Amino acid sequence: MPLLLVDLDNTLIDRAASLARWAEAYLTERNGEADPALVAELIRLDGDGLRPKPAVAADLTALLGLTPQEESEVIAVLRAGVLEHLRPDPAVVPALEAARSAGYVPLVVTNGNVAQQESKVRLMGLEGHVAGMVVSEGVGVRKPDAAIFHLAAEAGGDSLEGAWMIGDSAEADVRGGANAGIPQVWLRRGRSYPATEPAPTAIADSFAEAVQIVLASTGPEVRTR
Ligand SMILES: [Mg+2]
Secondary structure, three states, X not given: OOEEEEOOEOOOEOHHHHHHHHHHHHHXXXXXXXXXXXXXXXXXXXXXXXXXXXXXXXXXXXXXXXXXXXXXHHHHHHHHHHHHHOOOOOOHHHHHHHHHHOOOEEEEEEOOOHHHHHHHHHHOOOHHHOOOEEEHHHHOOOOOOHXXXXXXXXXXXXXXXOOEEEEOOHHHHHXXXXXXXXXXXXXXXXXXXXXXXXXXXXXXXXXXXXXXXXXXXOOHHHHOO
């Protein structure tokens, strides 16, 4: 059965919305108000969770005037805040189940911290709807390295034959899928595709739409592309 490899942050879960909710709450607690410009800067510094965490901690310290004690704790505070403010997307589980019904095995492939990523999957009730997850910290290799996709295939008990990758990062998910030789659907999230990255197989505006694209393109004429 072919694998449907799926990114986690901003693909199966809306980490960006959660981070924004946390940033507002955190700044309100610290400053008595959440200045929109400060919220926007905090979100920018986080870099969609893809920037190295020590750099994020240092930048948040400079931005907010954190004490050394606060700086040492700010990444743990941010991670806990992201978990606390996550909200389930009701369209995600039906899309995963549609993929399973069509014969795909959904498997999460994510760059991140094992405990954090497992907590997100559990909190959003996705555990029973994916066959498993491969987390970069746990396997010592990150997207876009093709090796993490081959490890995912091993975890799913199958090859990458017929597999697809769905994700919102051109650098990690689209380039990574291309490195592993599988087609990819990029989630737009209102952005334009970066001109410097290789073009994805398809572009979608939601995870559910991405799954529809995969399911619609499994005919022999597309398989041979
Ligand atoms: Mg992502």
